[in-house]
Amino acid sequence: MARTAGSHSDITGPRVRAAALRLFARHGFAAVSMRRIAGEVGVQAGALYNYTPDKQTLLFELMQTHMEDLLADFARLESGADALARLEAFTRFHIDFHSSRPDEVFIAYMELRNLTPENFAVIESLRGAYEDGVTAILRQGQAEGTFALPDARIATRAVIAMLNGVNTWFRAGGPLTLGQVGDIYWDMVRKAVSA
Amino acid sequence: MARTAGSHSDITGPRVRAAALRLFARHGFAAVSMRRIAGEVGVQAGALYNYTPDKQTLLFELMQTHMEDLLADFARLESGADALARLEAFTRFHIDFHSSRPDEVFIAYMELRNLTPENFAVIESLRGAYEDGVTAILRQGQAEGTFALPDARIATRAVIAMLNGVNTWFRAGGPLTLGQVGDIYWDMVRKAVSA
DNA sequence: CTTTCAACTGAACATCTGTTCAGTTAATGT
């Protein structure tokens, strides 16, 4: 095979995904053309089709990769501890992970409606798996008597929605460090679910 | 003036806005063409320009109207009571108002990036005014000693983000009434901010 | 040096985009 080493595909592929990610997050999937992504990479639009079968798949794979990364990192959190410690670890993890990937997070929440029904179902099930993990922590706390919750499923969504809000205002280099933001939110999360 | 009474403009105008609202919420501003809006109304695309100078203004006015309605209704809430009662009233109001206007809410949060800078500034300042109202309640509670908050501004955003989450899952006719949802969220909000 | 072929170009495809506007229609006031 000619051009195996020194091939550009190892470089261009990631650059295509990076450009698509950036542009989809800034302007929205529907507002970004394949030509614009190609321009960002420095190639013609046709060349993109060496790296994705179509625009829809490009979006879907960005979202799928993001959700799988999220689940993989979430699974690494300590599961032996008591519910309070686990919820604190989750709270800080969620804030850290999401604030380190603002573009991915934005797309994963905003572009769901631009997925085909099949692709949507895949992303939704990944999101459901993440929620399940949080709900499990809350139910453990209910069983231990540490948490008092009218509904663990709704509390899960409430906590995640609250933490997602961080990404709308937090900017690294601002007055607060991520650790301080974690402290503030953990204080509110802890109280919100406590007995 | 001919065709004053019996004119269609009193009917078509609202129908244009309603169709745009529905379609923007479902598919996104960039993905909806003027021809598609016109089709929904039963009119040719050119006729839309009797009701809006351009597509951008159509979006902007939907968002502006929504935010002004929100602020007007928010201003009607009792302001004489103690902070706890005011925060409860706000919590239930926010849930009620937002769940009664899912399309408006969705657009107001999702289509900010499709506004021109001037229009964006207007909507942002309306949103800021709403946040200010909530922050005032939280600061009153801090002064009264009822609430313990590391940061009233951040707590405002946390509470609003949490309550906004309701719209992603609540459907009228489901297992819970809006009143029950209000109870569940008020329980969490109250505990989250309490001393 | 020659062959190979992954990576890419550039043009073409049919279709859609927001917006404008001369012209048509029909309900209204006189």
Added chain:
DNA sequence: ACATTAACTGAACAGATGTTCAGTTGAAAG
């Protein structure tokens, strides 16, 4: 009955859209 004119049509505008593909390029394998 007639003139007025708000409301709307339908065609046109210049350009953008996702996607395909025959052909070019140039680095590496033999």
